[in-house]
Amino acid sequence: MEPIVTKGLTKRYGELFAVRDLDLTVRAGEVYGFLGPNGAGKTTTLRMLLGLVRPTAGTVLLNGRPPGSQPSVGALIEGPAFYPYLSGRDNLRVLARHAGVAGRRVDVVLDLVDLTSRGGDRYAKYSLGMKQRLGVAAALLKDPRLLILDEPTNGLDPAGMADMRTMVRRLGAAGCTVLVSSHLLGEVQQICDRVGVIFRGRLVREGTVAELRGSADLRVVAAPLDRAAAQARELLGADAVTLADGGLNLAVGADRAGEINTSLVTAGVTVSELRTVERDLEQAFFELTGGETDVG
């Protein structure tokens, strides 16, 4: 049974579709990246998965059952939220009571996120990174088989982000299904098996990270630029050449770099830079959405 299946999932606020006709399937044991720019509908979708927000239309099944009262689902949605007057440990103890989890599990999850030594401090005094880690600890309280993490690296420093990625990978390796949302392609490509891209409430693409990003571009900085551009168009066709930031972006694979260099030099062009550049998310989105501007 698939851990997450949504069919025609839709949430409408008045005239605005926050999420529209979303068919999402997350397979058992995979780390699934849910990718989209801010405001694309990621968090609304995750809130519907967890039963916090009621869909306008469509269905959600988690492990074959409707959301709510799931025995083995953990989640961290839109940043950590705890009782500021309680210590980290007391926060988890209170949540363990709500979740019907034995109190001894609290120390286990505190240790998992490396907060044991600071467990007695008031939550209000925690740094952002510690708050985030406590959020993950709460999500792990029920020893979930399905973990839903919404932008888990938001606000973390580079070391914290690396720790978080390591932890997600470790959980995935241990057989836990993880759905992790992000607006950073670089982040999901390091940890995810598959990626779904959501844009303006619709799932516009689903696949592996490599499939999603397509091939990398070649970046050429050369002088004179106009002669370099003309030569490149002759060699690769006009469609593959774009002028950008005082250089050329060539939509060809790295295997043609040598050939292009020789051609440019032969034409009397001085090449000062020639390297592959991975397309960033903005480009991927631009291509995926194909100029679509309206979903309402």
Added chain:
Amino acid sequence: MWGNVTAELVKLVKRPANWLLLAVALVLSLLFTYVIPYAGYKSGTGGPTAGRGLADVVPAQLVGNSVAGLPVFLGAIMVVLGVLAVGSEYGWETWKTVLTLGPSRLAVYTGKIVALAVAALTFVVAVFAAGAAASVLIAAVENQPTALPSLGDLAVGLGAGWLIAGMWTAFGMVLAVLLRGVALPLGLGLIWLLAVQNLLALLAAPMLDWVAQAQKGLPGPNAGSLAAALGSTPDTPGVDSLVGGGQAALVVAIYLAVFLVAGALVLRRRDIL
């Protein structure tokens, strides 16, 4: 279910603000029920409560004196208690943290109701206990009879006090659910309790008969009537025997039930944002 109740109890007990509310409730009730009337009696300088004399602060009056504050100022403190317990879950966004761990909204809300019922009873018992200590002390010093009311009378008084305190706490809870926060429900709840009710009773009711009649269906005047039926002096703000004690208790109980059910239904239906 039991886990939700104990979780809510831990949240209540460990929150410093709740102990501050209890302390304020005790200080205010001792001050206005015992210290000021007794000081007025000793100095003999008059004032609105001086006429009550020593007879009003002896242990025999414990029940009436203890529930007298509940229609207005202790009631206001209970509204704050209810708003804080529910509204903070919106303010801190902790609803999502709790609910994504699996318990149903109604189970969590029921846990809150039970925990706040315990808290309301604790407030009422504390006010009775502090009042008993103060009145016995005054009676001993002034050579007045130190006998407390009968156990039956005490039980009825505690029950009625618990009912009124619970009704105001539930009023705070439902306001917090409807307005999804702390500040606005707190402000509006207190405006209703401290300003609107008094304006209706003191200004509108004497002028307009239909307001006077309508008052008999409102929570505050019924709480005041219930307190009056138990011996609270009508000098206390909000205490006035507009209706009989039995009817008042029934109306207050109906408001309690309506507030609880309305809060639960709205919480269950709405999205947690």
